[in-house]
Amino acid sequence: MGIxxxxxxxxxxxxxxxxxxxxxxxxxxxKGTDRMIDADPEYYAEFCKKIGIVNVYGSKEKFLQxxxxxxxxxxxxxxxxxxxYDNAIVMRDYIGTETMAYIQLALDDIKMAERGNSQSADLxxxxxxxxxxxxxxxxxxxxxxxxxxxxxxxxxERLDLYLSLGNPSYEIIRVYRRMKQFLLKSKLRYDENVxxxxxxxxxxxxxxxxSVKNLLRNLITE
Amino acid sequence: xxxIIKKSETINKLLSRYGVKFGIYKNGTxxxxxxPFDPIPRVIKHxxxxxxxxxxxxxxxxxxxxxxxxxxxxxIVKDGIIPEEFIYSAKGFLPPCDGVVPPKKxxxxxxxxxxxxxxxxxxxxxxxxxxxxxxASYPMISRELQRRSAPDAFSSNSVIxxxxxxxxxxxxxxxVNTGGINVILSPGRYNAxxxxxxxxxxxxxxxxxxxxxxxCENDNLYYIDYNGKKQRVGAxxxxxxxxxxxxxxxxxxxVIGIPHIFEAYKKGNVALLNAPGNGIADDKGIYxxxxxxxxxxxxxxxxxxxxxxxxxxxxxxxxxxLSNFDKLVIKDVAEAGGYxxxxxxxxxxxxxxxxIDLLKSQPRRFIAxxxxxxxxxxxxxxxxxxxxxxxxxxAFVLSNGKTKVWPSGLTRFSRDPDSFxxxxxxxxxxxxxxxxxx
Numbered sequence: 001m002g003i004x005x006x007x008x009x010x011x012x013x014x015x016x017x018x019x020x021x022x023x024x025x026x027x028x029x030x031k032g033t034d035r036m037i038d039a040d041p042e043y044y045a046e047f048c049k050k051i052g053i054v055n056v057y058g059s060k061e062k063f064l065q066x067x068x069x070x071x072x073x074x075x076x077x078x079x080x081x082x083x084x085y086d087n088a089i090v091m092r093d094y095i096g097t098e099t100m101a102y103i104q105l106a107l108d109d110i111k112m113a114e115r116g117n118s119q120s121a122d123l124x125x126x127x128x129x130x131x132x133x134x135x136x137x138x139x140x141x142x143x144x145x146x147x148x149x150x151x152x153x154x155x156x157e158r159l160d161l162y163l164s165l166g167n168p169s170y171e172i173i174r175v176y177r178r179m180k181q182f183l184l185k186s187k188l189r190y191d192e193n194v195x196x197x198x199x200x201x202x203x204x205x206x207x208x209x210x211s212v213k214n215l216l217r218n219l220i221t222e
Numbered sequence: 223x224x225x226i227i228k229k230s231e232t233i234n235k236l237l238s239r240y241g242v243k244f245g246i247y248k249n250g251t252x253x254x255x256x257x258p259f260d261p262i263p264r265v266i267k268h269x270x271x272x273x274x275x276x277x278x279x280x281x282x283x284x285x286x287x288x289x290x291x292x293x294x295x296x297x298i299v300k301d302g303i304i305p306e307e308f309i310y311s312a313k314g315f316l317p318p319c320d321g322v323v324p325p326k327k328x329x330x331x332x333x334x335x336x337x338x339x340x341x342x343x344x345x346x347x348x349x350x351x352x353x354x355x356x357x358a359s360y361p362m363i364s365r366e367l368q369r370r371s372a373p374d375a376f377s378s379n380s381v382i383x384x385x386x387x388x389x390x391x392x393x394x395x396x397x398v399n400t401g402g403i404n405v406i407l408s409p410g411r412y413n414a415x416x417x418x419x420x421x422x423x424x425x426x427x428x429x430x431x432x433x434x435x436x437x438c439e440n441d442n443l444y445y446i447d448y449n450g451k452k453q454r455v456g457a458x459x460x461x462x463x464x465x466x467x468x469x470x471x472x473x474x475x476x477v478i479g480i481p482h483i484f485e486a487y488k489k490g491n492v493a494l495l496n497a498p499g500n501g502i503a504d505d506k507g508i509y510x511x512x513x514x515x516x517x518x519x520x521x522x523x524x525x526x527x528x529x530x531x532x533x534x535x536x537x538x539x540x541x542x543x544l545s546n547f548d549k550l551v552i553k554d555v556a557e558a559g560g561y562x563x564x565x566x567x568x569x570x571x572x573x574x575x576x577x578i579d580l581l582k583s584q585p586r587r588f589i590a591x592x593x594x595x596x597x598x599x600x601x602x603x604x605x606x607x608x609x610x611x612x613x614x615x616x617a618f619v620l621s622n623g624k625t626k627v628w629p630s631g632l633t634r635f636s637r638d639p640d641s642f643x644x645x646x647x648x649x650x651x652x653x654x655x656x657x658x659x660x
Contacts, residue, residue, distance in 0.1 A: 001402070003447045089241070090411050092420035094428040097363075101239045108238065198458040 016153025314501020
């Protein structure tokens with residue numbers, strides 16, 4: 001399976017991005033639900049602001065039910081997981097049925113969690129299966145470029161989300177360096193100036209999260 | 223067998239895990255759903271399979287001879303075996319294919335032949351599918367999962383392994399390949415059989431494409447990679463119908479085809495599996511003539527029988543149909559997938575009169591068949607009870623110089639106790655088909 005077309009690169013890249021979006025936002029959601037138990041019941045408003053989505057929920061209860069499970073909410077976790085599935089299903093011949101199965105299992109988990117009576121606990125299974133998916137990507141996809149394009153998508157998404165969430169700079173730098181490795185190995189065309197500028201920002205005192213986010217949007221040139 | 227039945231839930235869970243689904247459009251909305259699997263297999267004894275193998279090989283060989291003839295000399299028409307009205311008025315006869323000979327002279331590389339077994343134990347051919355027959359991937363993947371879930375069922379029964387379907391398919395693609403890579407051309411993610419397209423691509427190592435990455439230059443087909451590098455394409459297992467294959471030759475509004483692919487095929491620069499124009503051979507009107515074709519081309523009597531069929535086109539048959547209307551099933555030759563099928567006894571008096579007027583005005587459009595009392599197969603109902611249901615068998619026959627019958631097949635069943643329609647698009651499920659090795 002040596003031939004990769006623009007169309008397939010796009011699907012692989014977004015498969016990486018959407019799986020990571022589900023992974024990070026779900027972990028953050030689970031932390032948030034803990035905080036909403038007693039410390040700050042209105043925390044969901046800040047949550048929405050941080051991850052950059054419009055707060056259309058109106059109440060904690062509505063948020064807890066809609067944000068993870070509502071397929072008609074374009075920002076919900078399940079919508080992002082469906083997008084990951086949409087990108088995976090057209091790449092079965094590249095990533096393999098065994099790897100794809102973990103996306104299907106994560107989807108089954110989230111639907112099961114919605115019907116269950118301990119939703120936050122059940123949602124942990126989604127994270128388990130996404131980790132298994134990435135394990136499978138590492139272990140079962142022989143083509144290095146395919147692996148690296150998926151990981152590049154994952155790395156860019158993680159970096160973008162960590163920047164939005166205001167994670168500590170040492171974490172941002174670690175994720176950025178990791179993403180850079182995959183960028184080089186992916187053999188995709190990218191804007192070297194973006195990397196040069198971010199490298200300088202990191203090593204200097206001018207490390208502005210929003211600027212890095214803006215720069216990242218123009219990183220991949222194809 | 224009990225081992226398999228006990229593991230029904232496990233097998234269905236695994237089928238779900240691996241995304242064994244089919245797509246369906248309902249009220250204009252696309253939905254993917256699991257293809258309901260029943261764990262009780264259809265079992266075909268070794269001797270019975272040898273008989274079926276003989277009959278199916280003979281039938282597909284004759285149909286390939288017919289296609290070669292009908293798009294060249296048309297000797298069978300000249301010799302009065304088939305009236306020309308059944309050729310030129312058929313939707314499946316494609317004038318652009320006239321005079322075009324496919325690589326290695328094979329038209330139907332993958333044939334799906336639908337059969338039923340009647341209560342008197344005879345097998346009857348219900349229809350031939352020589353365009354884009356689907357369904358082989360379902361018994362193939364389900365066998366893998368059955369063996370994982372209930373190994374004892376296979377160690378205690380001598381069942382021929384059917385997981386070689388992808389190898390057989392690859393052999394066929396390689397045999398007709400004109401030099402280049404093999405690709406599977408799919409209409410895309412929202413096609414009913416997309417699972418099968420992607421799974422077969424994975425299993426055969428062919429490249430799955432929706433055609434966007436393929437161009438035709440100087441009557442050759444190329445697959446273009448990210449860097450703009452071209453790879454020649456030697457064989458296209460296309461899972462889109464003739465009319466959408468090439469907007470330059472067929473339906474000009476097609477956006478899922480590949481412009482000029484037909485020119486490349488015509489020049490012998492690429493193999494198309496199955497060949498365009500095969501629809502003439504699986505036309506429901508032509509079905510009537512297949513036993514005559516077998517005699518004509520092979521000099522043999524048909525091993526497998528057609529269901530008793532009448533052509534209202536012939537006056538004698540029309541009279542029979544009108545006087546026995548209530549006991550016949552009438553099929554519109556232009557329809558497929560279980561649509562356009564009318565059971566005479568199901569119509570009200572007014573509807574019947576209306577339909578008979580239509581039949582008289584368009585006799586070539588319909589065929590009538592005796593209703594075969596299918597041999598029912600047991601399935602597990604929702605409560606876990608074994609209940610009988612109507613079932614057919616789609617046998618897959620592959621042609622690569624030597625015609626081979628895959629020792630398995632897709633057994634489809636109706637979930638509705640009152641229905642003869644087994645199609646997945648109409649709620650049917652599937653079973654594995656076990657062929658015993660001794």
